[in-house]
Amino acid sequence: MDFSNTLIRQLIQLLNQKTPYTDTALAHQLGITQSVILQYLHILQNVGLDIHLVSDHTYQLKQPIRLCDTQLITKYWPDYLKNKVALKAHFSVSSTNDEIKKMNMMKPIKVCVSDHQTAGRGCQGRSWISSLGSGIYYSYAYQRKNNSATLAGLSLTVGLALIKTLLQFNISDLSLKWPNDVLWQSKKIAGVLIELTGDIKQDYHLVIGIGLNLCLSPKSHQALNSLASDLYRITGKMIDKNKLISEITIQLYDHLSKFDRMGFSYFTDDWNQYDAYRDQLVVFHVGSKKYQGIGIGVNNTGHFLLSTDHQNRVSFPSGEIQVKSSAERWCSRPESNR
Numbered sequence: 565m566d567f568s569n570t571l572i573r574q575l576i577q578l579l580n581q582k583t584p585y586t587d588t589a590l591a592h593q594l595g596i597t598q599s600v601i602l603q604y605l606h607i608l609q610n611v612g613l614d615i616h617l618v619s620d621h622t623y624q625l626k627q628p629i630r631l632c633d634t635q636l637i638t639k640y641w642p643d644y645l646k647n648k649v650a651l652k653a654h655f656s657v658s659s660t661n662d663e664i665k666k667m668n669m670m671k672p673i674k675v676c677v678s679d680h681q682t683a684g685r686g687c688q689g690r691s692w693i694s695s696l697g698s699g700i701y702y703s704y705a706y707q708r709k710n711n712s713a714t715l716a717g718l719s720l721t722v723g724l725a726l727i728k729t730l731l732q733f734n735i736s737d738l739s740l741k742w743p744n745d746v747l748w749q750s751k752k753i754a755g756v757l758i759e760l761t762g763d764i765k766q767d768y769h770l771v772i773g774i775g776l777n778l779c780l781s782p783k784s785h786q787a788l789n790s791l792a793s794d795l796y797r798i799t800g801k802m803i804d805k806n807k808l809i810s811e812i813t814i815q816l817y818d819h820l821s822k823f824d825r826m827g828f829s830y831f832t833d834d835w836n837q838y839d840a841y842r843d844q845l846v847v848f849h850v851g852s853k854k855y856q857g858i859g860i861g862v863n864n865t866g867h868f869l870l871s872t873d874h875q876n877r878v879s880f881p882s883g884e885i886q887v888k889s890s891a892e893r894w895c896s897r898p899e900s901n902r
């Protein structure tokens with residue numbers, strides 16, 4: 565099925581309505597046969613839509629969903645952003661991080677969003693659950709000159725931009741898990757996957773992929789062992805996805821401009837205020853090596869700092885953190901949303 569098909573978008577808009585539609589009425593509205601409608605409904609269910617059979621042959625979405633809409637996203641942008649950012653919204657792509665690399669537009673910054681991903685990628689080769697309506701799948705790309713500040717601390721800066729976005733929507737109890745994750749009460753709600761194309765010694769392109777959980781299905785939530793949460797579970801309401809995408813872009817632009825000029829040190833204190841593992845006993849994994857100690861924040865290059873048993877302070881440029889008490893959770897992590 566061609567998901568760029570506007571019919572699919574129209575079908576979702578009809579299923580979103582307060583009054584449920586019969587398959588015959590849907591077919592009539594869209595000018596297609598009832599059997600095609602049934603095929604579409606089946607496919608939409610397979611990509612994650614919770615379609616409720618209200619009564620015989622009558623359908624409605626259990627939870628109305630908003631589709632990405634370029635007009636609604638850019639509506640809230642200041643003029644400087646409209647001039648600088650080329651935005652593309654898709655219904656379904658394999659991965660927005662891949663799709664953005666194909667975008668050929670004249671503006672310095674590209675943003676690509678999709679309502680669904682068929683092959684969403686997380687960090688360390690994990691997958692990212694990307695069902696329709698359950699999250700924001702977002703990529704931001706721009707060319708970076710090799711004389712800009714170092715890349716150290718970039719993913720931390722992006723995490724901070726996401727925190728600032730969510731604060732605008734009155735979401736509190738947020739923290740940052742070094743280096744990539746945004747947590748709410750210790751549960752992961754967003755992750756960042758940064759990729760680089762071109763030659764780092766010359767000018768290169770940065771692709772910053774962001775996955776933010778909006779409303780995980782009960783099945784996905786269970787599959788993530790309840791170690792993840794989403795904005796619907798946190799706030800009890802569906803936050804306007806287009807407004808969120810708009811604000812993410814505003815905050816990213818602001819944070820990345822500062823990062824490119826001044827490096828991570830500009831954000832160190834701010835980041836440390838949201839550090840999920842401050843003063844906690846953690847095990848830091850670097851390859852097959854493990855280091856135990858108390859998390860004491862990050863330094864000016866964004867390296868994670870651990871105070872070890874011997875009162876030494878060790879800094880780590882890369883690795884993964886495990887809270888001491890959650891050893892058994894660590895075992896298998898097929899998806900990265902947690």
Ligand code: BTN
Binds near residue numbers: 686701702756
């Ligand atoms: C993580 O493992 O925490 C990073 C998850 C990043 C997921 C996002 S969704 C949009 C973009 N496209 C992808 O395939 N991955 C990133």
